[in-house]
Amino acid sequence: MSKKGLSIEEKKIKMLELFHETGECFQLKExxxxxxxxxxxxVNSVKDVIQKLQDDGLIDHGKIGNSVFFWSFQSKSIQSRKRKLEEVTSIYDQQKKRLTLVEQNSSNKTEEKNKIKEVSSEIIELELEIDILKKKLIEHEENDPEKVDTMKDDIMKLKEAANRWTDNVFSIKTWCKKKFLMEEKVLDKQFGIPQDFDYVE
Structure with missing residues (x-):
């Protein structure tokens, strides 16, 4: 049986390990x-992996003479994760404001249906992102525990925000059930709310 190749995510992790373990700058050919x-x-995937890590903000590059060098340091990776958490938190804040407007101006069933679908989808995506960020934190835990502690606090705040969103969705569901006399299963189906929709652990 042939050995299974590395996925693109595995390649990115291993490439970062190479930079962080050596602490050096490299040219592409190196x-x-x-x-x-x-x-x-x-070898034929190295250039693509480097480009993807640059797109993620995890690798820097600079030109010295005619040569281009690439580098990545542990602290930069942690800061990139922190910025990503801040972006996710910002999305939560924006969506929370939108949800508040729905609750205040709920006069149209179709509009509520679309908004709740959108909110539910955002929560699911952000929960997945939280899980990914948690895994990334574990990778960096031994190298910079102080900054990782700060990121853990950010994740906790993010989870709390997700659960406040979940509260809002449940409140809207209760309101819709009373106003439109709908069963919960029918409501979930029409609004696209997953059966396992619940609070983030």
Whole structure:
């Protein structure tokens, strides 16, 4: 049986490990030699992995003379995760304001249906993002515990925000059931609310 190749996410993690373990700057041709040997990343995917990490803000690059060098330091990765958490928190705040407007101006069943669908979808996506960020925190835990503690606090605040959203969705459901005399299962189906929709643990 042939050995399964690395996924793109696994390649990104291993490439970051190479930078963080060495603490050095590399040219692309150097990475194309080292990555296959040290991290099992096939040579023809090295350039693509580097580009994706740059897009994620986890790798920096600069030109010295005619040569382009790439580097990534542990502190930069942690700060990138922190910025991502801040972006997610900002999305929560924006959506919370929209949900408040729905509650204050709920005069149209179709409008409520669309808004609740949108809110439910946002919550599900953000829950997934929280899980991913938690995994990334574990990877960095041993290297910068002080900053990781700060990020853990951010995640806790994010979870609390998600649960406040969940409260709002349940409140709207209760209001709709009373106003339109709808059963909960029918309401969930029409509004696109998943059966396992619940608070974030």
């Amino acid at each position: 990475l194309e030699k080292l990555a296959p040997k040290l991290k099992g990343i096939v």
